[in-house]
Amino acid sequence: MWERTDVAAKDLFEGPAGRLPIAIDSEVACDFVPKAMSGWSEKFTCRLEDGTEIKVKYDGPSDYKEAYGVVLGTRLFWALGFYADRMIPAHVTCRGCPEEPFVWVSEKQRRPVDDKGHLKSLPRKAHVGTYRFDVATIEESVDAETFEQEEHQGWDWDVLEDVDAAAGGATRAEIDALKLLMAFVHNADNKASQNRLACPRDATATDASGAARCERPILYVHDLGSVFGRGGFTTGGTGRIDYEGWKSRRVWRDASSCRARLSSVGGFFRHTTLKDPVIGESGRALLADLLGRLSDRQIADLFRVARVDRLGLELKDPEGGKRPVAIDDWVRLFKDKRREITEHPACPNP
Secondary structure (H helix, E strand, C coil), X not given: CECCCCHHHCCCCCCCCCCCCCCCCCEXXXXXXXXXXXXXXXXXXXXXXXXXXXXXXXXXXXXXXXHHHHHHHHHHHHHHCECCCEEEXXXXXXXXXXXXXXXXXXXXXXCCECCCCCECCCCCCCCEEEEEEEEEEEEECCCEEECCCCCCCCCCHHHHHHCCHHHCCCCHHHHHHHHHHHHHHCCCCCEHHHEEEEEEHHHEEECCCCCEEECCCEEEECCCCCCCCCCCCCCCHHHCCCHHHHHCCCCEEECCCCEECCCXXXXXXXXXXXXXXXXXXXXXXXXXHHHHCCCHHHHHHHHHHCCHHHHCCEEECCCCCEEXXXXXXXXXXXXXXXXXXXXXXXXXXX
């Protein structure tokens, strides 16, 4: 789940290289594909000129802010050496597209599709045309084959107890560092379907019998859109990418025992399995070292590439008024929260 990396050398604005030849903030044109999609945040499938289908998350009418959050979460996890998908901020022009495409493709709408893949009934905002989504994010998943017995199966955080470092798996320090990082960004929406067990395509092999074998299976968090807010029962509004919401959540629930603070989304209804994890000293020390290597420039680039300044967030000033939240405000808050980890006394747990 983690590979040693040169954190200080990472370009958090450009992000990781990938298979899609799409640059940051570029103009991308594609054709709408009426493919059903799960979840609550706005997204749709689109086909590029070369036939490649891409998943697009866009800034729609909801307050989930997914197009912003997935960039923040994946960029930070990648920079620190944890596996994460590549997210490309872009401007997407969708041809043959409904005015509100997610209403078409949401599984929750239960819209029937005919043999040609066309929707049989038209929901609201169904006028088809060419629409430009100024704030959009194109998702490029980790180049790996997912292991699952059923769709969106994922893995519960409880199963990390079974990861065997002696057999080549992640160490306790790496596991605890990941858990603490989840608490740091306050990713409360951490149910099993958000996570992936996969085999990188360059790690597949064939044994003597001809059976496929994975030489280096990986565990990673696939959905990192619910970050940098206060979390809680629901992650809309202040639950994600909210300056005041994130500021209100300390990293530790109980600093003396190193129990991190991580609220559960939807309680037991959403099967969240990572809540207020107890962190060992090796994990705290590892994450403290990684976070400490990030420069002010890198932190600023993280929030800049995610376009958080487009959200119109405000904070209270000393005179009782309000002003827009600036990138510098996010940088200062990030560093304040980082100090809760880097300047924390050694944890009592191994």
